[in-house]
Amino acid sequence: MSALEFNILNLKPIYLTGEKYLLSGEIHVDSSSYPEANELSGSIIVDIWQEEGAFVDMINDVELVSSANGPSKIAVYQYTLWTNLGDELVFVPRDTRNGSDKSNFEKVLFYPRSQHVAVKTDGCQPAIPAFVGRPGQYIQGSVMPAIPGVDIKIIAQNDSSNGLLKKGDLVLQTLTGSDGLFLGGPLYDDTEYYVEASKIGYHLKALGDYSFSCQKLSQIVVHIHAGEGAEKSLPSVLLSLSGEDGYRNNAITSPGEAFNFDNLFPGSFFLRPLMKEYSFLPAAQAIELESGEVKEVTFVAHRVAYSVLGTVTSLSGQPREGISLEARSLSKGYYEETTTDSSGKYRLRGLLPNTSYSIKVVVKEDSGSQSRIERASPSFVNIQVGFTDIHDLDFVVFDQPETTIITGHVEGIGLDKLHPHLEVQIRSMSEPFKIESIIPLPMTYFFEVQNLPKGRYLVQLLSGLSSRTHKFKSNIVEVDLEKQTQIHVGPLSYEVEENHQKQDLTPAPAFPLIVGVLVIAVFASMPRLRDAYQWAVGFAPSGMTTVAPKKDIRKLTVRKRTY
Structure with missing residues (x-):
């Protein structure tokens, strides 16, 4: 540190700039819950982390500043750290002692788990909020009878803010000792926990919260050997195992390998092997298992039927997956089917010796990949099955063209x-x-329409003849271009009749019309005819004297019109 000199005769202000800022915090431990509260000075360490998660430092000199012997019964530990302006730090205290053995001591956990501090002001910094230390929870349990190596999982029953746990999270995993006991901890006390126990080959059942009963499970080992006519390396066999209380287990063996049914309870079982083209001796076997017993069972497979094998490709030689094929014996009514794999290969199993079959590709309407197939070559192959498999029976399939055509x-x-x-x-x-x-x-009376969208349509004929002179009717045909892109419709037929109801003029219907017109004309001219008649004869008929003056007027009028 350099010396500072002051001239008292020439006083000047002194400016101080802070470069480091002291942070201090406390940890409180209640002796009523932890009697050794005063003995943690060398055991508590405070880790310091950046907000981004990078480790900064640790504080080892956490000292006891107030013992728990006073009235408060709380031991107070203090820690300090010099920091820079702008630092954002996370303080995490921990008990460094190994507290896995509860018989010696209980490890202390701290609440909250961490404190976040930001140095933002230029000056004295506020104290870091205090931590509270409490002894961690421990779960102790047992497995009976005593079995070592039982896998014990302690799982959070609810969320824990201090333990940073969600419901169902695995908190701790341990194993039972030779005495069948286990101990898990320390655990935060702001949630509940439950325990799961398991061990391969054993059945464990919970008797209480943290105690379990254990039963060694049994095993059945199945061997399958090749018998008369069987392949040296047998293919996979289906094993069907049933037992008491509705137990069912179907499994498939690996070719040429033994199969194990593990984790079986003691009791009675019934085992049956199944595979096409094979019969087994014995056909099935009853098995009685004791607790922890391993029983071996052997079956011998005999060949009783055979296969047809081949490949289905497109015209370009590409393998076709998912193509259905069938083998049908018309004389005996036998039927087998299969589909091709990703390599285009197929195997029709279960064909009986001394039997004729017809092998062909079949198109199933509910199969997307097969719906495009128009035909296969050859369309079918007739075979006679003997006592060996038939190989290399191949087919080529032709797809329907993408262009739709209605003819x-x-x-x-x-x-x-x-x-x-x-x-x-x-x-x-x-x-x-x-x-x-x-x-x-x-x-040519032949029509063709191309490039319609795939769908369902109605096809019919229309006539340009007048409906007054002809009656025309065409049949309507439904076509489905989704199932088949090329369809021939025919024949389209029709019915046509000439309409003979013409409007011919004849004397009979015209005569009433003529008479009617004449009658109307007569009635329209009757007043003029009457006047002309009276003028011609020079007198009025009897009974008409009252209209004589009008008659004279009419005469004068007529005469005027003549000039």
Whole structure:
């Protein structure tokens, strides 16, 4: 440290700048819950971390500043740290003693688990909020009878903010000792815990919260040997094992290897092997198991049926996966089927000796990959099965073209005369008013429509003849271009009748019309005829004297019109 000199005759202000800032905090331990509260000076360490998770330092000199002997019964430990302005730190205290053996002592845990501190102000820093130390919880349990090496898992029953746990998180894992006992801890006391116990080959059952009963389980070892006509390396065999209380277990063996049924309870079991083309001696076996017993069972497989093997490819030689094939014996009614694997290979199993079969590719409508197949070559193969497998029976499949084509032809009476008036109409079945295509009927009476979207359609004929003179009716054909992209429709047929109800003029219906017109004309001219008659004869008829003046007026009027 350099010396400072002051001139008292020339006083000047002194400016001090802080470069380090002291942080201090306390840890409180209640002696009522932990009697050794005053004895932790050399055991508590405070780890210091950055907010980002990088380790900074540790404080080893945590000292006891107030013992628990006073009225408060709380031991107070203090720690300090010089920091820089702007530091953001996390303080995490821990008990460094090995507290796995509760018989010696209980390890102390701290609440909260950590404290976050930021040095933001230039000046004295506030104290770090205090930690409280409490003895951690320990779970002690047992397995009976005493078995070492039982896997014990302690799991959080609820969330724990101090333990940084979520419900169901694994907190601690340990094993039982030779005495069958286990101890797990220390654990935070702000949640509950439960315990799971397990060991391969044993059944453990909870008797209480932390105690378990243990039963050694049994085992069945299955050997399958090749018998008469069987392959040296037997394929996989299905083993069906049933037992008491509805127990069922179906398993598949690996070729040429023994199979183990593990973790079986004592009791009665029934085992049966199954595989196509093979029979077994014995066909099944009853087994009685004692606790912890290992029993070996042997079956001998005999070949009773055979296979046809081959490959299905496209015309380009690419293997086709998921293609269905069948073997059918028409004479005896036997039937087997299979599908190709990713390499295009297939195996039709279970074909009986001295039997004829027809082998072919079949198209199933509910299979997406097969729905595109138009045909296979050869379309079928007839075989006679003996006492060996038949190999290399291959097929080539041809896909339907992606372009949709509807073809068809028209037949009917008088087609040569009607042909110029006929059209072919194609409508959507889902939208009957939507016309997808309409074309005139070609002179060959054969039509073709391409590149329609895949879907279902209605095909029919339309006539351009007037409905007043002809009655025309066409049959309607449904087609499905989703199932089959090329469809021939035919024949499209029709019915046509000439309408003979013509409006011919004849005297009979015209005569009443003529008479009616004449009658109307007569009645319309009756007043004029009457006046002309009276003028001609020079007198009025009897009974008409009252209208004489009008008659004279009419005469004068007529005469004026003549000039």
